[in-house]
Every structure is written in C-alpha cells, then in structure tokens.
Amino acid sequence: DFTVYFQHLMFHAVPLFWRLHMVHHSDMDVDVTTGVRFHPVEIILSMGIKMAVVLLTGPLPLSAPIFEILLNGTSLFNHGNVRYPLIIDKWLRLLVVTPEMHRVHHSTIRWETNCNFGFNFPWWDRLFGTYRPQPVKGHLEMNIGLDQYKDPNKLTLPWLMALPFVGKMGRYPLTPKSGAE
Secondary structure: HHHHHHHHHHHHHHHHHHHHHHHHHOOOOOOHHHHHOOOOOHHHHHHHHHHHHHHHHHHOOOOHHHHHHHHHHHHHHHOOOOOHHHHHHHHHOOOOHHHHHHHHHHOHHHHHHHOOOOOOOOOOHHHHHHOOOOOHHHHHHEEEEEEEEEEHHHHHHHHHHHHHHHHHOOOOOOOOOOOOO
C-alpha cells in the first residue's frame, strides 16, 4: 500500500508523470468512473512499478493478484459519489480512505490536490503530512477537475488519450511553492 501511496505522489511531483495523471484529474465529477479513468501509459507505468516491488520483496505469488483486485475495488470505492453521515465517515477514515476524504484530492485548489494520496489506508497521508480532513469550501462548494480543462465537449476519449502529449500542463501540482494559495 505504501508503494501505491508513493507512486501516486510521484505522479503529482514529476511533470512527465503529471501529464499522464491529468487524464484522471480532468474529470469534473468524482464518481466510480473516475476510479478507472487513467491514461493507458499511466496504467502500464503503474503496473511496472508494482511488478518491480513484487520482484524485490518476493511476496507469496497469490498476494500480488489479490492486492491488485483489492486496489481496483478500493479505487472504485474511494472515488464513489457516496456520502456517509459525518460521525461514520470520521471513524471510518481512521481505518480506510473514504470517498469524502479522497474527494478533497480532486479539488482544483492546488494545496488540496496535494493531499490525501492514499488508496487503501489513510495512515500514509497522516504520517507524511499530506492529510486534509475537509476542503476549504466544503464538499458541496468545492470545484473538481482541472481549471484549464472545464469544457465538457473537449473531454472526449480521443482528446483524453492525446492530452498528455498535446495538452496544456499548466503548473503541475507538486512544486516547491505548492503551499496554500
């Protein structure tokens, strides 16, 4: 799980990786489809990183596919457009990344985009100082997506596949000056 956290952080920190990851963040509505909205090149890189970790750590052969199934299920869950009562979400997010917790990560505000990178467990964000409990504007008023890509007519599959190679990158999220704006 730490590998996925760190990989997600790197896809925000390295400009070339951010270009690929912009496909995921261009979604203007966070829902289960956001959980599978990734550029194919990002998927291949992600699998390569995870395979390298498997080769280096040597887990039981069955553990890698089980983890991948759980990771994909978790991605659907934490991108789900589901709201739990606050008291339930407050306790649940001590154990797992909840949809409300991860939704903050999809804010257009850079310092909110630079938080809540975890997929399964929330403690990596807490441990490394990337945890944000709520968006500044609240969930109902929070803007989702990328400011430079707000025209839904351009967010088509062919356009998204070309986006990393021709799109406006803007300022990528993790820069030395990525504090509160």
